[in-house]
Amino acid sequence: xxxxxxxxxxxxGAGLIGASIxxxxxxxGAAEVIALYDASxxxxxxxxxxxxxxxxxxxxxxxSGADCVILCVPVGAIGxxxxxxxxxxxxxxxxxxxxxxxxxxxxxxxAAAEPRLHVIPGHPIAGTEQSGPEAGFATLFRGAWHIxxxxxGGGEGYDAAVDALSAFWQxxxxxxxxxxxxxxxxxxxxTSHLPHLIAFNxxxxxxDMETVEQGEVVKYSAGGFRDFTxxxxxxxxxxxxxxxxxxxxxxxxxxxxxxxxxxxxxAIRWGxxxxxxxxxTRARSIRKAIIDAGQDCxxxxxxxxAPDTEDQA
Numbered sequence: 001x002x003x004x005x006x007x008x009x010x011x012x013g014a015g016l017i018g019a020s021i022x023x024x025x026x027x028x029g030a031a032e033v034i035a036l037y038d039a040s041x042x043x044x045x046x047x048x049x050x051x052x053x054x055x056x057x058x059x060x061x062x063x064s065g066a067d068c069v070i071l072c073v074p075v076g077a078i079g080x081x082x083x084x085x086x087x088x089x090x091x092x093x094x095x096x097x098x099x100x101x102x103x104x105x106x107x108x109x110x111a112a113a114e115p116r117l118h119v120i121p122g123h124p125i126a127g128t129e130q131s132g133p134e135a136g137f138a139t140l141f142r143g144a145w146h147i148x149x150x151x152x153g154g155g156e157g158y159d160a161a162v163d164a165l166s167a168f169w170q171x172x173x174x175x176x177x178x179x180x181x182x183x184x185x186x187x188x189x190x191t192s193h194l195p196h197l198i199a200f201n202x203x204x205x206x207x208d209m210e211t212v213e214q215g216e217v218v219k220y221s222a223g224g225f226r227d228f229t230x231x232x233x234x235x236x237x238x239x240x241x242x243x244x245x246x247x248x249x250x251x252x253x254x255x256x257x258x259x260x261x262x263x264x265x266x267a268i269r270w271g272x273x274x275x276x277x278x279x280x281t282r283a284r285s286i287r288k289a290i291i292d293a294g295q296d297c298x299x300x301x302x303x304x305x306a307p308d309t310e311d312q313a
Contacts, residue, residue, distance in 0.1 A: 001029040005168040006067040008033040012059065012081055013072030014047040015235075016127060017098050019136025021070060021172070022052040027138040030171040037062035038133075047133040060088040068165065071097040071109075076241035079108035091116045094161050098124055100188055102149045102181040104245040110151060118161035121149045121181065124174060125192070129233040142173030143294070149181040189249035193242055194257060197250070199231035200239070 009031040011018045018036065025031040034053030038044050048055040056062035063069050063085045073081050078097055089095065095117050099105040106121045113119045126144035128135065146169040150162050166176045179187075206217050206225065221229070243250055267275040 002171075004029055004032045005164060005171055006031045008035065008066045008068075009168075010035045010037070010056075010062045010066035010069045010085075011053070011072055012037050012062065012069065012085065014038040014043050014052065014055075014133045015072060016131050016135040016140075017124065018070075018072035019047065019050070019052055019133040020126075020138065020140040021072065021098075021136075022047075023136050023138035024141060024172040025168075026053070028171045028173075030168050031068075035062045035066060043133060050133055052133060052136070059084050063088050063093075065090055066093060068094040068096065068168065071095075071099075073097075073099075074235075074238045074241040075099040075101045075105055075245045078105050079112055082109050082112035086112050086114060086117065089117060092118070092157065092161075094118045094120055094165055096120045096122045096165060098122060100192060100242055101246040102147075102184045106149060106151060106181050115155065118154065118158055119151055120154075120162055120165050121151075122165065122169070123147045123149075123184065123188075124169070125188075126174075127234075129230050131235045139173065141169065144174050146174035146176050147184055148176060148178045149184055150178060185246050185249045186252075189246055189253045193246060193250050194253045196231055196234060196239055197243065197254070198257075199228045202228050203232040 009021075009025060011021055011034065014022075014036050015038075018038075022034050022036060025034055035056050036044075036047055036053045037056045037059050038047065044055050044057075047053075059081070066089065069085055069089060071078055071081055071085075078099060082095065086095070095109060095113055096119075097105050097109065099121070100123050102121050102123060106119075109119045109121060124141055124144060124146045126140050126146075128140075148162065148165065150158070154162075162178070169176050202225075217225075264276070264279065266272070267279075
């Protein structure tokens with residue numbers, strides 16, 4: 001196995017992402033020592049029972065001596081957690097995160113950090129609707145994009161730190177790319193944040209419709225609706241923070257989406273089948289492009305767990 005990228009890493013937050021980093025780093029040898037800390041004593045106990053690494057009793061103990069500290073906490077908590085970690089970090093260490101909103105994360109990290117540290121915000125575009133340390137798995141980042149948004153004017157040794165962090169994520173199986181934080185937030189607003197908002201809304205709407213019984217929604221849920229429920233099962237705290245901290249980009253995308261939805265509504269009302277065919281065909285071609293790019297596969301019912309037909313009447 002190749003030499004570790006970092007001798008010691010500290011993972012703050014032992015949920016899906018933190019646990020998956022721990023498992024992937026151990027499996028690939030990306031770090032010699034993996035320290036974990038979570039503000040919840042229950043989560044710490046569960047992470048310890050799972051053998052995810054050296055579970056520390058305090059934030060200070062976890063980050064002390066670490067070459068790289070990765071904050072795996074909701075975006076709204078990054079500033080406070082970083083402020084608690086920074087005084088105990090060694091000189092030259094890397095401070096990074098996994099939040100899906102980068103402009104606010106960069107601001108919070110930079111405000112808490114000191115010049116002796118290297119602040120490199122990051123975002124693994126990977127995840128599931130599951131949460132908690134039990135949800136983590138070593139292959140989560142394999143083939144996924146990890147976007148780094150380095151800060152301007154990083155100072156001496158900063159480029160080398162960015163290279164080291166890139167190598168770490170590449171060891172975990174990710175494809176690494178650098179991007180401006182503001183651009184990242186605009187891109188993710190349309191590819192991730194808006195789809196989640198739509199999923200949360202459509203599932204709530206289905207259960208609020210007076211003409212449909214909730215039992216019927218569950219019993220007769222078709223594949224499309226089941227896909228929405230999977231997305232809507234994501235961590236509410238994490239997504240609350242995403243929308244509140246990327247509001248400008250999300251609202252911009254939501255405005256455009258509302259306009260396009262209104263156009264489809266008019267086409268349905270006035271029987272404009274040609275317009276519907278045009279838009280549906282264009283959407284279908286985008287699906288093919290995603291498959292061709294290796295971002296998904298074309299397998300039938302991919303990602304769905306169909307009921308056992310042998311048990312059906």
